[in-house]
Amino acid sequence: QIKALGPLRIWVNGTIVDDSAWHRHSTKQVLQLLLAKKNYRVSKSETIDLLWPELNADSAINKLYISVNGIRNILEPERVVRGKSRYLATNAGHIELLLKDNDVEFDVAYFENLIVQSENHTNKFEILERAIEAYTGELFSGSASEACWLQKRKELQQKYSFAVIE
Numbered sequence: 001q002i003k004a005l006g007p008l009r010i011w012v013n014g015t016i017v018d019d020s021a022w023h024r025h026s027t028k029q030v031l032q033l034l035l036a037k038k039n040y041r042v043s044k045s046e047t048i049d050l051l052w053p054e055l056n057a058d059s060a061i062n063k064l065y066i067s068v069n070g071i072r073n074i075l076e077p078e079r080v081v082r083g084k085s086r087y088l089a090t091n092a093g094h095i096e097l098l099l100k101d102n103d104v105e106f107d108v109a110y111f112e113n114l115i116v117q118s119e120n121h122t123n124k125f126e127i128l129e130r131a132i133e134a135y136t137g138e139l140f141s142g143s144a145s146e147a148c149w150l151q152k153r154k155e156l157q158q159k160y161s162f163a164v165i166e
Contacts, residue, residue: 001105004035005156006137010074017074026051026063027070030095032140035108036149040097047095050148068095108156111135115159118166128163135160 001011008028010017022028029051034040048060055063068090072079075087087104089096099106114131118124139153 002035002099003107003136004032004139005107005111005135007142008032008035008140012075012077021074022070024067024070026067027074028143029146030064030067031071031074031097032143032146033148034095034097035106036139036152040099041094042096043094044090045093051146107134107136108139111156112159115163118163125166128166131163132160135163 003009008031030047033042033047033050044061044064047064048055048057052060052063068088072085072088076085079085087098089098099109111131111134114127114134118127118131121127135156139149139156
């Protein structure tokens with residue numbers, strides 16, 4: 001289960017991931033970037049450009065690989081070293097979170113689905129009430145306001161405002 005409305009919180013096998021599990025800030029940054037992207041997919045070059053533009057190419061690639069490995073270790077602590085990940089796919093050019101394939105509960109997706117469901121529905125106001133309840137805070141509140149997810153944060157705030165006004 002992943003909650004990103006409010007502070008980022010993750011549960012693995014029913015246990016919340018403690019803040020100390022994030023050995024590097026960059027690991028959390030990459031996960032937040034993936035969660036904010038459409039289809040939870042981002043190119044490696046875009047990740048590097050957005051998160052570490054000041055680093056040279058070799059240092060940035062190394063930081064990206066360490067971060068991706070850190071995400072895998074957090075999401076799948078039982079995964080064998082260098083084993084295939086159920087939740088994170090990488091190829092030559094992209095990184096992708098496989099949330100849909102693994103039936104992961106993600107509060108942002110739930111909230112957005114409720115907003116879409118409310119359109120042209122006979123129980124519009126009931127669905128919007130559930131959306132309002134699901135919106136427990138702005139995206140990644142308490143985290144540094146990275147420009148790479150500010151647009152997603154604004155989109156969610158607008159959807160929430162729409163639900164409240166309706």
